[in-house]
Amino acid sequence: MIITDTHTHLYSDAFDADRKEIIQKAIQxxxxxxxxxxxxxxxxxxxxxxxxxxxxxxxxMMGLHPTHVKENYLEELKLVEEELxxxxxxxxxxxxxxxxxxxxxxxxxxxxFRKQIQLAKKYKLPIVIHxxxxxxxxxxxxxxxxxxxxxxxxxxxxxxxxQAEKAIAYNMKLGIGGVVTFKNGGLNKFIHEIPLTHIVLExxxxxxxxxxxxxxxxEPIYLLKVAEKxxxxxxxPLEKIAEVTTSNSKEVFGK
Numbered sequence: 640m641i642i643t644d645t646h647t648h649l650y651s652d653a654f655d656a657d658r659k660e661i662i663q664k665a666i667q668x669x670x671x672x673x674x675x676x677x678x679x680x681x682x683x684x685x686x687x688x689x690x691x692x693x694x695x696x697x698x699x700m701m702g703l704h705p706t707h708v709k710e711n712y713l714e715e716l717k718l719v720e721e722e723l724x725x726x727x728x729x730x731x732x733x734x735x736x737x738x739x740x741x742x743x744x745x746x747x748x749x750x751x752f753r754k755q756i757q758l759a760k761k762y763k764l765p766i767v768i769h770x771x772x773x774x775x776x777x778x779x780x781x782x783x784x785x786x787x788x789x790x791x792x793x794x795x796x797x798x799x800x801x802q803a804e805k806a807i808a809y810n811m812k813l814g815i816g817g818v819v820t821f822k823n824g825g826l827n828k829f830i831h832e833i834p835l836t837h838i839v840l841e842x843x844x845x846x847x848x849x850x851x852x853x854x855x856x857x858e859p860i861y862l863l864k865v866a867e868k869x870x871x872x873x874x875x876p877l878e879k880i881a882e883v884t885t886s887n888s889k890e891v892f893g894k
Contacts (some may be wrong), residue, residue, distance in 0.1 A: 642747065642881045643672040643888040644859050644868060646733070646767065646794050646814055646841035649697070650685035653845035653856055658834045662693060665859035669881065672890065673859060676700045676733040676767055676794075679707040680718045698894055701732040705737040705769055708744055709749045716754055723762055731759040732767025733794055738778075739771040749780060756784045764789035768811065774802055781809045781857040784803040792891055795843055807837050812887055814841040816847035817857065820837045820868045831872040839891065840865055 644665075654661060662673070673693075675686055677700050681823040690697045701722050703715045722728075734755040736748045759766045768772045768791065781789070790810040796803065806813060815838055818824040830838075840862055841847075848857035849860050866884075870877045 640669045640671065640878050640881045640883050642670045642707045642862055643674070643761050643840060643885040644670055644842050644862050645674045645792060645821050645839045645888050645891075646676055646816070647766075647844045647859055648676065648846075649673060649676075649844065649859070650682060650689050658689075659692070661860070662696070665862075666696060667762045668860055668863060670859045670862050671696055672698065672888065674700065674729060674888070676704075676730075677702045677719075678704045678733075679715055683718075683722065694723055698729045698892065700732040700733045700767060701728045702734045702755055702767075703751055703879065704733055705735050705748045705751070708748045712747055712751050712885075716751060716758075719755070720758060723758065728762075728764065729894055730767045730791065731755050731762070731766045732765075732791070733769040734766060735768060735769035735794075736773035736776045737771040738773045738776070738795075745776070749776065752777075752780055755873050756780070756789065759791070760786075763788070767792045767794050767814075769794055774798055778805060778809075785809055790891065792839055794841065795847065797824070797826065797891040799825075800832065803829075803837075805832055806811070807833070812837055812839045812891055814839055815869065816843050816865055817847040817853070817861070819872075820849040820864055821853065822850075827868070827872060830869070831874075835873060835875075835880070835883045836887060838869070838884055839888050840880075
């Protein structure tokens with residue numbers, strides 16, 4: 640059984656004390672593929688170091704996270720494109736709009752999101768979307784940019800069934816993580832009505848640990864709890880969840 644974590648910040652300093660151990664433990668339990676989103680230029684070297692330590696298991700994205708879209712964002716985007724021109728990446732991400740922390744940067748977040756979608760099309764890569772309190776704003780830009788070259792993952796999907804269907808209509812898979820195990824998370828009420836072919840698994844580690852680890856540091860091995868919950872909701876074996884969601888991840892990332 641191979642499980643794919645399509646979104647995990649394993650270079651985070653939350654793992655500095657035991658990074659190798661927690662990755663090896665996850666691999667031993669079937670979580671064997673880790674897709675690593677970029678934040679900004681300060682995280683780039685840490686991502687490369689992680690990849691060199693686990694080259695058969697770590698797959699990198701490149702991009703500028705919306706909460707790191709600041710006055711210097713055009714300079715950061717230039718660095719993103721420089722990295723893209725040098726080597727292989729598997730997605731542009733994580734990109735999008737976040738209005739939870741700072742609404743005043745909406746305009747430059749929108750510009751950074753558009754520019755990175757266009758980069759993804761240029762390099763024929765999927766996008767991995769970060770959306771926090773910004774569904775309408777995200778959908779507005781996806782509507783502008785939709786064509787046969789727009790595809791990817793709606794990371795950490797926590798919306799309604801209607802929003803899920805809308806995301807899927809823009810050729811996005813839904814990234815499902817720890818929130819599906821929360822009693823009041825909402826996803827557990829309808830996610831089984833969405834065909835499994837539209838679902839990928841993720842931890843967003845070290846954030847959003849599933850029940851019963853909620854509030855603690857999230858780890859890749861906890862993805863098994865997410866997969867078990869989906870197996871229960873879809874009423875299929877755990878192996879089926881692993882097989883279909885890993886297949887879906889390969890469809891998106893080409894790896």
